[in-house]
Amino acid sequence: MKNIKNIAVIAHVDHGKTTLVDALLRQSGIFRDNQKLVDRVLDKSDLEKERGITISAKCTSIPYNNFKLNLVDTPGHADFGGEVERILGMVEGALLLVDSSEGVMPQTKFVLGKALKLGLKLILVINKIDKKNSYPEKVINDVFDLFVSLNATEEQLDFPIIYCSGKLGWSVKNISEEKENMMPLIDCIINNISSPKPSITDKFSMLSSIIENDPFLGRVITGKIKTGIIKPNITANVLDTNNNIIETTRLTKILSHHGIERVPLDEAQAGDIIAIAGLQKATVSHTICSPDIIKSIPAPLIDPPIMSITFSVNDSPLAGKEGDKVTSRNIRDRLYQEAEGNVAISVNESENKDSFDVSGRGELQLSILIETMRREGFELSIGQPKIIYQVDPKTKRVLEPIEEVLIDVDSEYSGNIVEKLSKRGSILKEMFETNEGKQRLKFLSPSKSLIGYHGEFLTDTKGTGVLTKTFHNLAEKKENIRLRKNGVMVSTSQGKAVPYALWNLEDRGVIIIEANSDVYSGMIIGEHSKSNDLEVNPLKNKQLTNIRASGKDEAIRLSPIKEFTLEKAIAYINDDELVEVTPKSIRLRKKLLLHHQRKKELRKINKKI
Numbered sequence: 001m002k003n004i005k006n007i008a009v010i011a012h013v014d015h016g017k018t019t020l021v022d023a024l025l026r027q028s029g030i031f032r033d034n035q036k037l038v039d040r041v042l043d044k045s046d047l048e049k050e051r052g053i054t055i056s057a058k059c060t061s062i063p064y065n066n067f068k069l070n071l072v073d074t075p076g077h078a079d080f081g082g083e084v085e086r087i088l089g090m091v092e093g094a095l096l097l098v099d100s101s102e103g104v105m106p107q108t109k110f111v112l113g114k115a116l117k118l119g120l121k122l123i124l125v126i127n128k129i130d131k132k133n134s135y136p137e138k139v140i141n142d143v144f145d146l147f148v149s150l151n152a153t154e155e156q157l158d159f160p161i162i163y164c165s166g167k168l169g170w171s172v173k174n175i176s177e178e179k180e181n182m183m184p185l186i187d188c189i190i191n192n193i194s195s196p197k198p199s200i201t202d203k204f205s206m207l208s209s210i211i212e213n214d215p216f217l218g219r220v221i222t223g224k225i226k227t228g229i230i231k232p233n234i235t236a237n238v239l240d241t242n243n244n245i246i247e248t249t250r251l252t253k254i255l256s257h258h259g260i261e262r263v264p265l266d267e268a269q270a271g272d273i274i275a276i277a278g279l280q281k282a283t284v285s286h287t288i289c290s291p292d293i294i295k296s297i298p299a300p301l302i303d304p305p306i307m308s309i310t311f312s313v314n315d316s317p318l319a320g321k322e323g324d325k326v327t328s329r330n331i332r333d334r335l336y337q338e339a340e341g342n343v344a345i346s347v348n349e350s351e352n353k354d355s356f357d358v359s360g361r362g363e364l365q366l367s368i369l370i371e372t373m374r375r376e377g378f379e380l381s382i383g384q385p386k387i388i389y390q391v392d393p394k395t396k397r398v399l400e401p402i403e404e405v406l407i408d409v410d411s412e413y414s415g416n417i418v419e420k421l422s423k424r425g426s427i428l429k430e431m432f433e434t435n436e437g438k439q440r441l442k443f444l445s446p447s448k449s450l451i452g453y454h455g456e457f458l459t460d461t462k463g464t465g466v467l468t469k470t471f472h473n474l475a476e477k478k479e480n481i482r483l484r485k486n487g488v489m490v491s492t493s494q495g496k497a498v499p500y501a502l503w504n505l506e507d508r509g510v511i512i513i514e515a516n517s518d519v520y521s522g523m524i525i526g527e528h529s530k531s532n533d534l535e536v537n538p539l540k541n542k543q544l545t546n547i548r549a550s551g552k553d554e555a556i557r558l559s560p561i562k563e564f565t566l567e568k569a570i571a572y573i574n575d576d577e578l579v580e581v582t583p584k585s586i587r588l589r590k591k592l593l594l595h596h597q598r599k600k601e602l603r604k605i606n607k608k609i
Contacts, residue, residue, distance in 0.1 A: 082344025
């Protein structure tokens with residue numbers, strides 16, 4: 001056990017965690033010379049590769065001399081903070097990565113605060129030191145100030161510093177040293193991170209921290225052994241957080257991480273991170289233990305969700321044509337499976353059992369879940385995102401989540417950014433120049449006002465701006481800000497959209513569907529130029545006459561449509577609208593498809609007002 005080192009790699013998004021772990025794996029000697037390797041080898045899912053972000057935590061292990069280094073790569077995006085919170089309970093230390101030019105960012109503060117509260121030993125890794133705009137001394141000072149502001153102990157303040165380039169594969173204690181490999185970082189881990197404490201009992205117990213579905217092994221539970229020794233074929237109980245036995249089984253497959261692979265073990269002991277296959281009911285936060293242990297291991301508290309989206313059965317006229325998983329039972333089983341392994345997501349079933357309120361940390365986390373499900377063959381109707389409000393038990397005031405927003409942008413765009421966020425109820429707290437022609441803006445913004453803003457931000461900054469946010473606090477709820485000013489054009493007919501009809505509608509607004517697309521009554525086909533909704537017929541053909549003058553029937557040229565990604569569509573819809581999501585299509589529609597139903601509902605609302 002003295003030779004085991006359990007370390008998490010924590011940082012703000014895009015500060016280089018996965019690339020750093022890549023470099024450590026490549027230099028560890030665990031890969032064959034002829035083995036084909038890809039970049040960011042731990043990011044296995046298609047969405048992680050496409051978006052260049054880590055979505056779920058991954059374990060790996062590196063042998064070095066007589067030591068075994070168990071490394072856990074964690075997500076950097078604030079929406080996946082729940083993954084970080086539960087993983088930190090598995091380790092004794094952490095590598096805090098900070099970009100040498102970007103410096104301290106919102107998620108840096110979040111992950112550091114969680115690590116310090118658990119009493120972990122930190123190693124500061126100044127990454128991307130090879131960048132041109134690198135300011136390592138300033139970054140170190142800012143990080144030290146952050147430690148102090150988060151009430152770090154004297155021991156935690158005495159953190160070692162390593163300068164590194166994960167991309168180029170080298171690390172040094174001093175910038176002036178020769179830059180060869182990652183060994184200085186590995187030596188720093190061995191010399192500074194404590195080994196797990198020895199167990200005082202032989203009785204086996206382990207807290208489940210990660211759940212995965214392996215195509216060969218089935219459900220795989222990963223966690224750190226808290227006490228005792230485990231061998232294959234022992235009988236174990238699974239306890240929930242209330243000490244109830246929910247499963248008793250024989251543990252036939254005990255696995256250890258070796259690089260990116262899992263290898264079977266004959267024995268493992270307290271302090272090691274292992275994986276167990278074959279458990280049917282165990283999930284994250286459950287305790288796996290010897291039958292004579294009757295008390296579960298306390299699970300770490302996770303920050304509550306801040307946003308909720310309703311998932312429901314797709315009941316449009318086109319339902320079932322593109323997906324094979326369309327029933328409420330399919331959707332329910334998949335959502336509960338997701339909630340099993342992701343403690344930051346909660347699922348509540350509606351009374352009619354055809355819809356489910358799914359709560360999470362933010363738009364990105366929930367849109368990733370929706371995108372994953374549509375790729376698995378699901379058809380869904382998705383409602384407007386709703387912020388989850390809290391009630392102060394003393395004052396009974398309604399509180400809403402406030403986020404700290406950090407923006408790095410070219411100076412020429414800063415005025416427009418300040419103006420737009422101010423209209424959304426944000427307060428500018430800080431504004432200063434970082435590099436020549438670059439500025440950093442810090443806002444406090446209500447979570448509800450940021451829904452859908454990221455796409456608009458990228459457009460306003462021509463794709464050059466960087467926006468990050470993290471939860472700041474709860475504050476008294478302010479009145480809602482109307483984010484969408486325009487109404488929509490709603491189809492009154494079902495069939496194939498006619499080019500001539502769409503061409504005639506272009507002077508009424510912006511079309512969002514292609515010619516010859518399938519449409520139905522109640523489907524949204526465009527954005528109206530005015531604030532009210534407009535009923536239109538996209539199937540209307542040109543009237544033909546007996547006399548046709550030559551040159552009159554020129555080919556119709558339609559303007560480019562306004563395309564909606566999944567994230568843009570979810571952020572765009574109003575409360576009376578839905579996004580129809582299928583494996584092949586993303587459509588916008590009204591909740592009530594028939595015109596008379598919508599009219600009746602509007603009269604009800606007006607009476608209440």
